[in-house]
Amino acid sequence: MMRVIVAGAAGRMGRRVGVMVDRHPDLVYGGAFEVPGSPAVGSDAGELAGLGRNGVLIGAGFESVIEDGDVIIDFTFHEATMSFARLAADHHKAMVIGTTGLSGDQLAELAELSAHFPCVQAPNMSVCVNVLFKLVKKTAAILGNDFDIEILEAHHNKKKDAPSGTALKLGELAAEGVGRRLADVGVYERSGIIGERTSQEIGIQSIRAADIVGEHTVFFAGPGERLELTHRAQTRDHFARGATIAAAWLAGKPNGLYSMFDVLDLQDL
Ligand SMILES: NC(=O)C1=CN([C@@H]2O[C@H](COP(=O)(O)OP(=O)(O)OC[C@H]3O[C@@H](n4cnc5c(N)ncnc54)[C@H](OP(=O)(O)O)[C@@H]3O)[C@@H](O)[C@H]2O)C=CC1
Numbered sequence: 461m462m463r464v465i466v467a468g469a470a471g472r473m474g475r476r477v478g479v480m481v482d483r484h485p486d487l488v489y490g491g492a493f494e495v496p497g498s499p500a501v502g503s504d505a506g507e508l509a510g511l512g513r514n515g516v517l518i519g520a521g522f523e524s525v526i527e528d529g530d531v532i533i534d535f536t537f538h539e540a541t542m543s544f545a546r547l548a549a550d551h552h553k554a555m556v557i558g559t560t561g562l563s564g565d566q567l568a569e570l571a572e573l574s575a576h577f578p579c580v581q582a583p584n585m586s587v588c589v590n591v592l593f594k595l596v597k598k599t600a601a602i603l604g605n606d607f608d609i610e611i612l613e614a615h616h617n618k619k620k621d622a623p624s625g626t627a628l629k630l631g632e633l634a635a636e637g638v639g640r641r642l643a644d645v646g647v648y649e650r651s652g653i654i655g656e657r658t659s660q661e662i663g664i665q666s667i668r669a670a671d672i673v674g675e676h677t678v679f680f681a682g683p684g685e686r687l688e689l690t691h692r693a694q695t696r697d698h699f700a701r702g703a704t705i706a707a708a709w710l711a712g713k714p715n716g717l718y719s720m721f722d723v724l725d726l727q728d729l
């Protein structure tokens with residue numbers, strides 16, 4: 461059995477992760493924490509997740525619970541995530557990172573840290589979204605330069621980062637499919653007299669509204685026809701379940717940075 465520590469256990473994802481850990485046959489809920497000073501500190505994590513009391517009390521900060529688990533599942537905030545990753549590396553604990561909004565520098569540091577611990581990092585833990593990632597790259601490669609590529613994402617009004625990590629990954633993969641780099645061709649806002657669209661650009665637009673869980677559409681628009689690939693999340697359970705699949709998969713894995721493509725064996729597709 462792998463003992464799981466849930467970072468941000470009182471958050472929207474943290475609570476659903478708690479439920480999915482409870483349902484996973486190879487995982488046990490070992491520890492939970494929130495930021496010191498949070499009103500959730502001292503609460504029973506099981507009760508907070510709607511599982512009923514499980515005796516896992518929410519600790520104040522990662523260090524207060526670090527010996528209570530073998531793998532940390534993190535859906536918090538990018539700066540906090542990096543501080544947890546440094547500690548996980550020091551203590552040789554495995555880690556699953558779902559938090560988005562990590563900068564290029566933070567991702568580079570994570571890659572270096574992963575020499576000391578096994579870590580799965582992915583902007584979307586849903587199995588279906590990882591299939592979408594594959595489809596988008598292949599579709600872009602098949603349709604090529606005659607089709608304009610645009611991405612639209614919609615999320616709830618509490619989301620802090622934009623565009624979503626998933627939309628950025630979709631953009632990167634679409635760009636790779638047509639031999640471009642998103643860093644060179646990504647367009648994130650359009651306003652005013654901006655002139656005609658260039659053939660190479662890939663637009664990524666964000667909607668933030670009410671309680672939308674998460675929706676992503678990639679448009680491939682050609683002359684007289686359009687292909688749209690869409691994923692709609694109706695609950696957070698698929699993300700949380702994916703994170704628990706990743707946590708169990710990490711048991712006994714060598715140090716290194718892995719993605720959900722490794723976990724789901726999609727790397728060569
Ligand atoms: N990869 C994936 O599949 C998915 C990724 N995400 C990503 O996960 C992240 C979290 O999303 P969501 O659950 O909606 O956000 P929430 O704000 O609901 O949850 C984050 C939790 O982390 C806590 N937290 C923040 N800083 C710390 C810290 N230093 N120590 C301990 N706890 C901390 C927050 O506390 P407080 O409220 O007090 O700040 C909060 O309880 C986002 O980056 C989101 O994009 C979301 C869904 C799926």
Ligand SMILES: O=C(O)C1=N[C@H](C(=O)O)C[C@H](O)C1
Nearest residue numbers: 560583584619624625626674
């Ligand atoms: O913040 C969210 O809610 C989500 N964030 C992830 C992202 O930024 O891609 C994944 C999912 O869409 C939900």
